[in-house]
Amino acid sequence: MTFRMGVNLGDVIAQDDTIYGDGVNIAARLEKLAExxxxxxxxxxxxxxxGKLDYAYTDLGSHQVHNIVESVRAYRVSRAKPASVISTRDTLTLPEKPSIAVLPFDNMSGDPEQGYFADGMVEEIITALSRTRWLFVIARNSSFTYKGRAVDIKQVGRELGVRYVLEGSVRKAASRVRITGQLIDATTGAHLWADRFDGGLEDVFDLQEEVTRSVVGAIAPKLEQAEIERAKRKPTEHLDAYDYYLRGIASLHQLTRESTANALQLFYKAIELDPEFASAYGMAAFCAVMRKANGWMADREQETAETERLALKAVDLGRDDAVALSLGGEALAFVVGDYNSGAAFIDRALALNPNLATAWLFSGWVRADLGDTEGALQRLATAIRMSPVDPIMFDMLNAVAMAHL
Incomplete structure (x- = not known):
């Protein structure tokens, strides 16, 4: 028998063999949120x-509890080192090109509700760095397994197989944003660069660009200007749409039926504010991938048609956007059943951004479904190397198994 557990700190009332009170009610609600x-x-x-126990914590956001006035913020507890296909006896060799992992930035805003914004900044910096072709960039999913943990940078470097690690913090107050960062050589522990970037909320894309430019410049001072320019694309000019987009991503990463439905509505709001926001269409289409994979679809015919609309819009608007292309391609393949078109769009995404681990995973799945065993295994091996401690490693292994059938 498999159990769930919710843990709360608070007063309880004990009477006979029963305990009750607000503390118990909150714990019971938390138990329902657990997998x-x-x-x-x-x-x-x-x-x-x-920071005191060797576990990782995923912020599940705030939830309303029956008969409790204030909402309760919940965290999912997981093993600090997710299971990996890589044996603990093996050491990941450093790639030939410079390699980097960007750890989750600390949220210094004083408001836990702003955690999504700090996480979003990190995801955008990872994406921008990944467009630099001569860099090897660890995927977001593996980097975020270190969230909420006190880490040893040298150990992080060994576990992820990278030379450089970027860590930092984000402070958002009213209309101002401050991003701090420091780049560390994980092989020696030496600090190579540290800086602080301040600006208005309307300057958030410029601040991300400054961080990316500084990190790239610290790793390779003679970087060609063309490679820097490649990392400067803004996903949208509409800040409110971007905020909804970041909230949607944070909700989607909670991996529950309710959070996926909430994420879809947030992506729709982003699209409403910016109808040209390619990545928002892609993320909205990917919500259907999650819903189908988990058996959450209520009206398959209607949702499939809507997914096709969203996916085609994503790949049309995002012809040079690897994220939009890969998400749209995966949705077309898995939900709509158009595997050939899906494979073509994902290949286009990888041509634009060969550091996009999720695109390698999507490509592996699609190639397996198309019967291309060798191609699927090659792509999945790349995905696993780029995200060696990914919490969804089970999905990568499922794809490997499917490729062998």
């Missing part, structure tokens, strides 16, 4: 244990 065999803790527990 089978999993544990969810309240924010007051998280504040007591973060």
């Amino acid at each position: 089978p065999g999993g544990v969810c803790v309240a924010s007051n527990v998280y504040e007591q244990v973060k």
